[in-house]
Amino acid sequence: MTIRRLAITDVRNLATVSLEPSPDINIFYGKNGSGKTSILESIYLLGMARSFRSSKLKPVIRNSSQSCTVFGEISQEARSIPVGVTRTLEGDYQIRIAGETVNNVSSLASILPIQVINPDTFRLLEGSPKERRQFIDWGVFHVEHRFLPLWQRLQKCLRQRNTLLRHGKIDCYQLDIWDQELVTVAKQVDDLRSEYIERLLPVFEQVMAKFSNVPGLKVSYYRGWDKDLCLSEILRKNRERDINSGYTHAGPQRADLKVRLERMNAAEILSRGQQKMVVSALKLAQGLLFSEISNRPCTYLVDDLPSELDAEHRQLLCDTLESMHCQVFVTSVEREGLAHQWNEKTQVKMFHVEHGAVSCSD
Structure with missing residues (x-):
């Protein structure tokens, strides 16, 4: 195009x-x-x-x-x-x-x-997890048609659950219904994100190898809850905490892309030039993978x-x-x-x- x-x-x-x-x-x-x-x-x-x-x-x-x-x-x-x-x-x-x-x-x-590489792209490393979730979701949206309706379903579920949490007198029956819905849609969203990152990382490594040798640089996907526990169990354990705070602590809305160097946040160690190469490599890798899958640039x-x-x-x-x-x-x-x-x-x-x-x- x-x-x-x-x-x-x-x-x-x-x-x-x-x-x-x-x-x-x-x-x-x-x-x-x-x-x-x-x-x-x-x-x-x-x-x-x-x-x-x-x-x-x-x-x-x-x-x-x-x-x-x-x-x-x-x-x-x-x-x-x-x-x-x-x-x-x-x-x-x-x-x-x-x-x-x-x-x-x-x-x-x-x-x-569209992909943007500009001074604000540094937020991909320095900014909040929201920046990196948007990066992930851009890629999943463009290569997997099932993602958008699932993402919309997730947003609706979170709005409903958080409204109940802030309601004051908790309707546990309604909360159980939305917990079940969150568990169901969370698995599908997480599966698509995980599959996408699994395909993206080898492309990123190839691009990064051309740009700069940064020994120990590792990129990994965090799904938004403990990898060793099921979300339904975590929601039960966190219910009182969620009620007290008025929002849902665990779930795919907390997903992140961890970019680390020697077990530390890479943004705290890399120079500005190195950071620009890393974020540029991530953006270029997304474009390359998109082109490979869709046969469109x-x-x-x-x-x-x-x-x-x-x-x-x-x-x-x-x-x-x-x-x-x-x-x-x-x-x-x-x-x-x-x-x-x-x-x-x-x-x-x-x-x-x-x-x-x-x-x-x-």
Whole structure:
């Protein structure tokens, strides 16, 4: 899948931008604050109907505007699919795919699977388990169609159980029903996550071996409860604790991806450059596995690629992205920082960004 045409209206300082990207590598260069990252943000809006930079819409929508819109023509299996997303200040959204209005973001994500590598990607190591669960669930969602309804069922179950826990006078009969439902759906969600991580880790190790030798680095999956106990038993033991706190302590909502070095959290030991290589390797491994399973590439958004990488590792990252035969959108302050790091056969387009205006500079 590649974006053949992109039109952006009122995203941050981008009033009206229209461009035809390369199916391979697209480099946006310009001064800080010129709008480079906003272009990547717009592409993310097209694939996810939200920003990767802010949970609030007001800073995303251009000053004095009430809404922002991103339109793209996406090439998929020899056909072109028009896709459009509009977000308003009130939080409403409209999604249109191939001329039809759709009401779920999952349809967008299926058409345009996106991976982001940016300074915030460090949160994959440094941040809360929620960041790493989202990483896992991105992969499972894109390779296993059964996952989304199971994940939705899990969220409903947790909401109902936590509401009962906070109710005051506990209805033990109702709580038993939701405990049984949680145990059932937890096993299915955990099985899919476990299977996915089992397939991902060898790919990650292969990518990481190209980037950097970090002896003792280990990545493991934690399902959210003691591996030696069944969840039903833990829920019984934890019931009083859950009632006192008003939420469910154990279950797949507590799952995590542990990245350790010498039995310690890797983020506490690795340098910033090493951390960037680890998180980049995880993101690239996801894309490689997705392509292997689905026979489709995903789209990579790489913000400020040269940051915190020396020349050797920067070249390795470019080589890997190039070898994946996927569409890549990269930002850099300097044109020369990335202009000459690609194979001659690769179609590279350079775009200069200045004060929210974008021009092709090939």
